[in-house]
Amino acid sequence: MPIPPVVCDFCGKPIRLLSEGWVQWVSKGKAVKFSEVSLVHGAFGPVEEWRGCTYHERHEDGWVIGDEAATEFSNPESGVARTLREIAEDANLVDEVDAVLKRVAQLAVTSVN
Numbered sequence: 001m002p003i004p005p006v007v008c009d010f011c012g013k014p015i016r017l018l019s020e021g022w023v024q025w026v027s028k029g030k031a032v033k034f035s036e037v038s039l040v041h042g043a044f045g046p047v048e049e050w051r052g053c054t055y056h057e058r059h060e061d062g063w064v065i066g067d068e069a070a071t072e073f074s075n076p077e078s079g080v081a082r083t084l085r086e087i088a089e090d091a092n093l094v095d096e097v098d099a100v101l102k103r104v105a106q107l108a109v110t111s112v113n
Contacts, residue, residue, distance in 0.1 A: 003110060006039070006103050010038070010053040015039070019042075019111075020070075021040070021069070021071075021104060022041065022053075022070055023039055023069075024036075024038055024065065025065075025087075026065055041053040070104050070107060073100075074108040085097055
């Protein structure tokens with residue numbers, strides 16, 4: 001049975017390669033509330049239509065954007081992945097972050113960069 005593709009949280013289209021993925025999150029307001037963790041097509045990807053998938057392309061006033069290439073999260077023990085989990089623990093978003101990291105891991109296994 002084929003594994004379903006990993007899809008972009010914004011446009012819903014498949015992310016075919018690990019190098020095309022981008023993990024992002026936002027902090028809002030003065031309280032710097034961590035939220036909205038997602039896996040999207042990277043702003044610097046090869047396809048023009050994907051460039052609107054990241055928060056960088058559609059941010060609003062007052063948002064602080066955190067992001068990194070999905071390749072940086074492909075090893076769940078990497079410093080970047082551990083730091084994101086620590087932030088998630090403080091914001092009670094561990095399940096949301098773990099779901100995104102699992103999708104990145106699936107993408108790492110199924111893509112050929």
